[in-house]
Amino acid sequence: MNSVDADLIRQSASVLAAAISEGEVSSLEVTKAHLARIAEVDERVHAFLQVTSEEALAAAELVDEKRRSGAKLGALAGVPIAVKDVLTMRGVPTTCGSKILEGWRPPYDATVVARLRAADMVILGKTNMDEFAMGSSTEHSAYGPTHNPWDLTRIPGGSGGGSAASLAAFEAPLAIGTDTGGSIRQPAALTGTVGVKPTYGGVSRYGLVALASSLDQAGPCARSVLDAALLHSVIAGHDPRDSTSINAPVPDVVAAANRGDVRGLRIGLVKELGGAGYQVGVLQRFNEAVELLQGLGAEVVEVSCPNFDYALGAYYLILPAEASSNLARFDGMRYGLRAGDDGSNSVEQVMSISREAGFGAEVKRRIMLGTYALSSGYYDAYYGQAQKVRTLITRDFNAAFDKADVLISPTAPTTAFKIGEKVDDPLAMYLNDIATIPVNLAGNCAMSLPVGLAPADGLPVGLQIMAPPMADDRLYLVGSALESALTDKWGHLLIEEVPSL
Amino acid sequence: MTAITRQEVAHLAKLARLDLTATELDHYAEQLAVILQSVARISEVAADDIPPTSHPVPIENVFRDDFAYPGLDRAEVFASAPATQDDRFRVPRILDEEQA
Numbered sequence: 001m002n003s004v005d006a007d008l009i010r011q012s013a014s015v016l017a018a019a020i021s022e023g024e025v026s027s028l029e030v031t032k033a034h035l036a037r038i039a040e041v042d043e044r045v046h047a048f049l050q051v052t053s054e055e056a057l058a059a060a061e062l063v064d065e066k067r068r069s070g071a072k073l074g075a076l077a078g079v080p081i082a083v084k085d086v087l088t089m090r091g092v093p094t095t096c097g098s099k100i101l102e103g104w105r106p107p108y109d110a111t112v113v114a115r116l117r118a119a120d121m122v123i124l125g126k127t128n129m130d131e132f133a134m135g136s137s138t139e140h141s142a143y144g145p146t147h148n149p150w151d152l153t154r155i156p157g158g159s160g161g162g163s164a165a166s167l168a169a170f171e172a173p174l175a176i177g178t179d180t181g182g183s184i185r186q187p188a189a190l191t192g193t194v195g196v197k198p199t200y201g202g203v204s205r206y207g208l209v210a211l212a213s214s215l216d217q218a219g220p221c222a223r224s225v226l227d228a229a230l231l232h233s234v235i236a237g238h239d240p241r242d243s244t245s246i247n248a249p250v251p252d253v254v255a256a257a258n259r260g261d262v263r264g265l266r267i268g269l270v271k272e273l274g275g276a277g278y279q280v281g282v283l284q285r286f287n288e289a290v291e292l293l294q295g296l297g298a299e300v301v302e303v304s305c306p307n308f309d310y311a312l313g314a315y316y317l318i319l320p321a322e323a324s325s326n327l328a329r330f331d332g333m334r335y336g337l338r339a340g341d342d343g344s345n346s347v348e349q350v351m352s353i354s355r356e357a358g359f360g361a362e363v364k365r366r367i368m369l370g371t372y373a374l375s376s377g378y379y380d381a382y383y384g385q386a387q388k389v390r391t392l393i394t395r396d397f398n399a400a401f402d403k404a405d406v407l408i409s410p411t412a413p414t415t416a417f418k419i420g421e422k423v424d425d426p427l428a429m430y431l432n433d434i435a436t437i438p439v440n441l442a443g444n445c446a447m448s449l450p451v452g453l454a455p456a457d458g459l460p461v462g463l464q465i466m467a468p469p470m471a472d473d474r475l476y477l478v479g480s481a482l483e484s485a486l487t488d489k490w491g492h493l494l495i496e497e498v499p500s501l
Numbered sequence: 502m503t504a505i506t507r508q509e510v511a512h513l514a515k516l517a518r519l520d521l522t523a524t525e526l527d528h529y530a531e532q533l534a535v536i537l538q539s540v541a542r543i544s545e546v547a548a549d550d551i552p553p554t555s556h557p558v559p560i561e562n563v564f565r566d567d568f569a570y571p572g573l574d575r576a577e578v579f580a581s582a583p584a585t586q587d588d589r590f591r592v593p594r595i596l597d598e599e600q601a
Contacts, residue, residue, distance in 0.1 A: 091577075107577035200557045214556045243563040244556070313540040324517060331518070334590050338583035347593045348518065356520035364519055368510065369533060371517045381544065387553030389543050394554060426532060427539055443557020469558070 005033035009170040013079045013227040016173060020078035021067065027078030031060040031122050034080045038124065038171045041501045046146050047156075047166035049085050050093050051125040056080065059122045066120065075230050075254075077120035082172040084163050085126035086133055087218065088207040089113050096209050097131040097141040097159075100330050100337045100358025110207020111239045112176060112218050119234045124172055127162030131360045132327065133183055133211045135159050136432035139423045140362045147419070148191060149498055150459055154416040157187030157432075163221045164191040168498055174231050175221040180211050181315055182412075182436025184219050185448035189411035189462025192450040192494045194228045194479070195221045197436075199469045200443035201246035204239035212322035213244075215315075215440040223495050225449060225479040229257035232472070248470065256473035260480030263297035267478070268404025272308040273435045273464075278413045281454025285461040286410045289451040292485050293408075293478075303403050305396035310389045311438045316430060317373045317386035318441070324370030327363070330355065365426060394442040401468045406478050409435045411448040411462035435464060444468055447475040449483055450494040460494060504534040 008016070008030055019025045035053050042048055063078040083089065086096050088106035090113075095101045109117070116123060130140035138146040138161025148156040149168040156165040163175035164187035177184035179197035188195030196219045203218045210216060220231035236250040269290065274283060294300050332338035332354035333347075340353030359367070373382040400407055412432055422428040439446045448462040463482070467474040487493055507530040514521045514529075521529070575588075584591040 104581050105577070107573045107581070201560075240565045244558060244560060246558065307546065310543050310546055313543040316536065316540050317543070328518075332583055333592055334578075334583075335581050336583070341584065341593050343593075345593055346597060347595045349520075350593045352515075352518045352520040355518050356522075359519070364521070364525070365529060365532060365536075367517045367519065368513045368529060369536060371513045372505070372509075372533070372537070375513075375516070382540075384553060385543050385546070385548065386540075387555060388548035388551040389546055390554040391551050392546065392548065394557070426536055441554075441557070 005036055008033040009037045011173065012224050013076060013173040013222065014230060016079050017076050020063070021073055023067065027060040027063040027122060028057065030078065031056050031080050034124055034172060041169055042171060044147060044152055044501060045149055045165050045169045045171070046144060047127055047162045047169060047171055048082070048125045049095060049097070049128050049143055049162070052092055052123060055092070056122050056124050063120045063122065074119040074234065076234055078122060079174060080122045080124045080172055081116060082124050082127045082163055082166040082175040083113060083116070084129055084160050084175070084177050086129060086178055086209050087112055087176060088209070089123065089126065092126065094126065094209070095143070096133070097129040097143060098358065098360065098363070099142045100355070102337065104335055108207065111204035111241060112235050113207065115235050121234070127160070127166055127175060129162055130159035131363050132209070132323070133159040133178060133180055134323070134362045134366055136182070136186055136429055137422065138162060139419060140360055142360050145419055148416045149501060150192065150416065153418055154459070155190070155419055156416065157190035157412070159183040160187045160221065164188055164193055164195065167191065167193045167221060167223050168495060169501060173223065174227060176218060176235070177221045178208060178216060178218045179440065180215045181319065181440050182433040184221060185436050185446060185462070185464060186412045186432055188221060188448040190416040190460060192460030192498060193221060193223055194225055194447065194449045195219065196228050196232060196447045196475060197439060197445060198232065198236060198472055199246070199445040201244050202250070202445070202470070202472060203236050204242040204245050206239055206241040210326040212319045213326060214322060215319060224493060225476055225483045226257045229253040229476050246470065251470060251473035253473050253476045256476035257480045259477060260484055262293055262478055262481045265298045265406065265478065266404045267293055267298045267300050268303035268400050268407040269300060270308065270400070270407050270409050271302055271304045272306065273409035277431070277434070278410055279415060279454060281456045282410050282412070282414065282461050285452040285454060286463055289463050289482060290408070293482060296481055296485055301404055303400040303407065305400055305438070307389060307392040307396045308438050311393055311441055312430060312434055314386040314389040314393070315437045315441060316369070317382050318390065320366040320370030321373045321383050322370070324367045324374065327367055330358065390441045393438050397438070397442045397444060406474050407466040409464050411435060411464040415454045415457055415459035415461060439466055445472045445475060447479050449479050451482070451486065452494065453497070505530060505537060
């Protein structure tokens with residue numbers, strides 16, 4: 001890789017967009033630099049399941065042509081982006097990390113993908129993920145794990161490990177993730193990047209292959225708070241094709257990111273998210289960040305959300321229940337894998353054989369858990385009770401937001417662990433999302449941003465900011481203030497410390 | 502809330518249309534029991550008078566304007582189908598042999 005390319009791949013999306021719009025560099029050059037980087041390192045990182053080089057180069061040329069003709073371009077025009085393989089992209093294989101969808105070419109674009117195209121962004125390819133977004137390590141991908149660029153023997157978090165790793169490996173300046181229980185925020189924390197789960201209904205779910213419909217939300221992944229805000233404003237907003245999409249103006253997240261100010265803001269420390277079960281180094285960096293926020297003029301208060309202790313239990317009933325129903329569509333009849341169609345097997349036998357052959361271990365586990373939670377005789381005790389706990393968690397949030405403008409916690413209890421360490425221990429794996437799950441259950445919004453490296457292992461630690469529904473701008477206001485204070489302290493963004501691959 | 506038996510797992514697999522192997526049945530019986538035991542904690546919460554939440558944003562009756570827009574391209578849809586015949590999806594027989 002030449003030095004110009006090496007420089008281009010390390011730039012922020014906002015700098016690249018400005019340079020492209022000023023004509024200092026072409027989108028084609030930027031795109032080629034990123035494709036070269038992918039060719040150079042992705043064999044070791046495995047962030048991508050599919051690289052769409054030809055489409056990307058064609059899209060980049062089109063942007064350059066538009067710019068030369070004087071056409072008006074969007075804020076991120078010509079900037080490359082990676083998309084999690086759970087969003088449909090017309091004509092490009094979309095697998096969701098599953099063998100059951102191997103080779104499937106969707107006949108339509110997800111709304112998020114359509115908006116990226118409409119904003120003249122350049123899609124580099126589809127990123128690796130835990131199968132159907134079920135997992136916290138990306139090890140449950142049927143196509144092999146993604147490696148954390150900070151230490152290739154470790155997981156990058158999940159389910160959106162591919163998107164997060166692509167940023168940390170400088171393969172893409174921006175990425176799209178989806179977050180059902182932490183799948184944007186936890187990988188962001190483990191890779192030293194920024195990830196936002198917008199308010200439920202803030203970004204369209206049309207074309208997002210459903211895991212748990214009442215929890216799923218797509219959002220931006222970036223290396224800085226401002227870049228995340230720019231991408232957030234491209235993908236957010238009402239979509240008539242998603243009946244749960246909120247028909248209201250998108251909060252001005254870019255203005256908030258540019259302003260970055262916590263003076264006079266009340267920041268709530270959630271008593272239940274921290275302490276026992278959290279790694280010492282994680283708590284140390286978190287506490288330092290809290291002091292920093294205080295120093296910047298925020299008022300820090302302690303809040304209690306007692307029902308958060310039951311969030312993990314409620315989540316692992318609600319999610320499998322919805323997933324078992326959503327994944328019933330993969331029956332090998334109209335698309336996807338069909339096995340055992342030998343002329344003598346009945347349709348039901350073929351469905352069972354196909355699903356057995358196409359789904360991985362974690363997916364089967366959750367489908368059965370959900371089937372159990374929804375079955376007669378158990379419904380009230382499991383699914384019904386979990387839905388009531390969900391109400392109590394929302395009430396805890398409401399009470400906490402009476403006392404504080406935003407809430408904060410560590411994003412994940414630990415730093416990145418070794419590949420293979422927890423892969424067949426579902427309970428240990430589920431604990432990764434203990435701090436991120438409450439937000440999905442209540443439907444409000446949250447961000448993870450890096451606050452340092454844990455002293456013991458030198459791996460990134462993330463801090464989570466949570467805000468009320470449709471107050472996504474507050475995430476950026478606080479995140480940006482904290483990020484610039486940390487940048488002043490370190491002299492650079494944390495991601496600059498990632499080892500070269 | 503009790504542990505789950507291998508027989509129950511086999512029944513669930515049938516309901517969920519998963520043709521599990523004998524090894525998988527043993528493995529899942531063990532793992533599902535552990536998971537269920539851990540999530541069972543939610544029964545400690547006294548929530549009899551609490552309304553359930555099925556969805557974080559309670560929106561009702563969402564309508565869109567009634568206008569025609571293009572559907573999916575037929576050729577594209579069939580191109581990704583596991584089997585087609587006469588411009589239709591071809592599926593295995595739907596009746597059991599004794600019903601046929």
